[in-house]
Amino acid sequence: MTIEAHNLTLARDGRTILAGLDFTAAPGQITVLIGPNGSGKTTLLSALAGDLRPQSGRITLGGTDIAGLSAPALAARRAVLAQETQVAFPFTVAEVLRLGIETRSHPSGAALMSRLLAEVDLHGMADRPYHALSGGERQRVQLARVLAQVHPAVTPQGPLWLMLDEPVSSLDIGHQLLVMDRARRFAAAGGGVIAVLHDLNLTAMVADQVLLLADGALLAKGRPAGVMTDARMSQAYRWPIRMNRAPDSGPFLLPQMAGAA
């Protein structure tokens, strides 16, 4: 069940944010949304999750317009990690995780919880107060909560979708790679992943498809090496950007100050 955007235009408060988007995101792949602050990545992810109605155009999931899907039907097809998540109550880590687990009444809640904690390297932290965790630890709890909702990757009704808005923004390099490796394994098991990332090197490493958003449009789409050219990246980020290429890997970026040779 692919996700397809057809001539999609998205608005916030009546202001058009993105116009005329056409793309496909396939299960089994990691699709990464990149673009500068305010370019509409979160807005697009909200629309793909069915939480924001398009101003015009449509989004289909397996050929069905998601505008016609009920909230329970959407919840059964995708799990979303928001860019920021507020936890209003003095919950423990286990209580936050149960919010995800209970959405899909798992027979083995306790075993699943301990496996999820281990997956995000928070083994033994179940009883810690959520508010007493570091920023990166909280981000990993939220990720575990979302992973709980897409277990396993493929159901009899089709693949599930993991939609992650900046899932590694607070994480050290080891945990960044741990999380993206988990996303990669979810995709390898047949699930679909759409992630927003600001780290362009991580993007080049993990993305099967990159969607570059800038100036109210989809500036480019495709494999990292095709999308992440000097000219396009410099245009999108309004800064001179020079991509490099290692012999055995994709493009990588060494940031430079304006005017540097």
Ligand SMILES: Nc1ncnc2c1ncn2[C@@H]1O[C@H](COP(=O)(O)OP(=O)(O)OP(=O)(O)O)[C@@H](O)[C@H]1O
């Ligand atoms: N709830 C909202 N109401 C009105 N305008 C909004 C709302 N959310 C976002 N916007 C505006 O829409 C545009 C796109 O915002 P969006 O959050 O999608 O950007 P983004 O690409 O995710 O940026 P960032 O990298 O900073 O997270 C911005 O100009 C923003 O100010």
Ligand SMILES: [Mg+2]
């Ligand atoms: Mg955002």
